[in-house]
Amino acid sequence: MPSDAATIEELLQPLRDDPKHSAVLLDVDGVLAPIVAQPDDAHMPETTRRPLIEVAKRYGTVACVSGRRASDARRIVSLGTIAYLGSHGSEVLLPGSIAPVLDGELMAWTQRVQAFAHDAFGEKLRRLRVRLEDKEAIAALHWRGVPDEDDALAAIEDVAEAAEKAGFVTHWGRKVLEIRPPVRIDKGAGLVGLLGETDLAAAVYVGDDVTDLDAFRGLSELQERGRLGYAVRVGVRSDETPVALEEEADTLVDGPEGVRGLLRALLL
Numbered sequence: 001m002p003s004d005a006a007t008i009e010e011l012l013q014p015l016r017d018d019p020k021h022s023a024v025l026l027d028v029d030g031v032l033a034p035i036v037a038q039p040d041d042a043h044m045p046e047t048t049r050r051p052l053i054e055v056a057k058r059y060g061t062v063a064c065v066s067g068r069r070a071s072d073a074r075r076i077v078s079l080g081t082i083a084y085l086g087s088h089g090s091e092v093l094l095p096g097s098i099a100p101v102l103d104g105e106l107m108a109w110t111q112r113v114q115a116f117a118h119d120a121f122g123e124k125l126r127r128l129r130v131r132l133e134d135k136e137a138i139a140a141l142h143w144r145g146v147p148d149e150d151d152a153l154a155a156i157e158d159v160a161e162a163a164e165k166a167g168f169v170t171h172w173g174r175k176v177l178e179i180r181p182p183v184r185i186d187k188g189a190g191l192v193g194l195l196g197e198t199d200l201a202a203a204v205y206v207g208d209d210v211t212d213l214d215a216f217r218g219l220s221e222l223q224e225r226g227r228l229g230y231a232v233r234v235g236v237r238s239d240e241t242p243v244a245l246e247e248e249a250d251t252l253v254d255g256p257e258g259v260r261g262l263l264r265a266l267l268l
């Protein structure tokens with residue numbers, strides 16, 4: 001992160017100068033929706049929804065980019081006029097669409113991923129109160145808030161090792177292990193797919209986790225391709241902030257409250 005960090009208002013000025021040719025790109029969990037123990041309980045507060053509705057009216061492109069299924073991200077954000085990139089950029093749900101466009105290569109793995117996950121999710125993980133999230137081609141094991149997080153993590157590390165041996169790819173997020181197919185899943189590639197044919201003056205991406213680093217790099221790729229002028233990468237600080245996110249972000253804001261402030265700053 002640059003040491004002579006400008007204020008968020010200053011960093012967002014190029015977007016405010018040309019909102020119709022600017023993109024506002026937002027992660028969901030830990031950014032718009034505060035982190036909670038049960039993924040199904042996540043929601044975006046009304047105090048965030050109000051400025052987001054105004055941002056969606058003013059800016060040319062507004063999209064949520066989530067590790068969740070695109071439809072799940074839209075359920076949480078509950079705004080039909082913006083785009084959703086789900087499953088870490090692999091699914092595209094355009095504004096007003098009923099169903100997402102899915103990545104065929106990824107979806108072809110659903111049965112194999114789910115079979116592995118259900119076998120792995122045995123008596124031991126259940127006793128430790130680990131939760132299994134079914135995202136079709138991706139399976140997620142969550143241990144946030146279980147009675148013994150250390151024991152749960154140790155058991156999940158064993159599952160990760162077995163998953164890698166079985167040919168899957170594992171990815172660690174905020175108190176979650178994802179078991180993924182060995183195909184490219186990348187928020188940056190998703191963004192380049194969504195915006196690669198659009199000429200943008202400026203864009204901001206806001207994220208809180210390792211998977212968001214790919215989105216930061218996606219902005220750089222759009223710049224290198226000459227499709228995007230100015231880019232600002234915003235990290236969302238928490239007690240779980242990955243070091244790499246702090247290093248690669250242009251600036252940091254504090255939690256979903258800080259994101260709300262950023263949305264309001266886009267409307268100044």
Ligand SMILES: O=P(O)(O)OC[C@H]1O[C@H](O[C@H]2O[C@H](CO)[C@@H](O)[C@H](O)[C@H]2O)[C@H](O)[C@@H](O)[C@@H]1O
Pocket residue numbers: 027028029030034035036037038039040042065066067068133135140142144173174175176209211
């Ligand atoms: O890319 P995101 O929109 O940030 O999605 C990342 C993961 O978010 C969810 O898990 C995280 O949030 C949960 C609810 O606050 C929390 O309980 C969990 O510990 C976090 O890892 C979601 O369940 C995952 O599928 C997403 O990949």
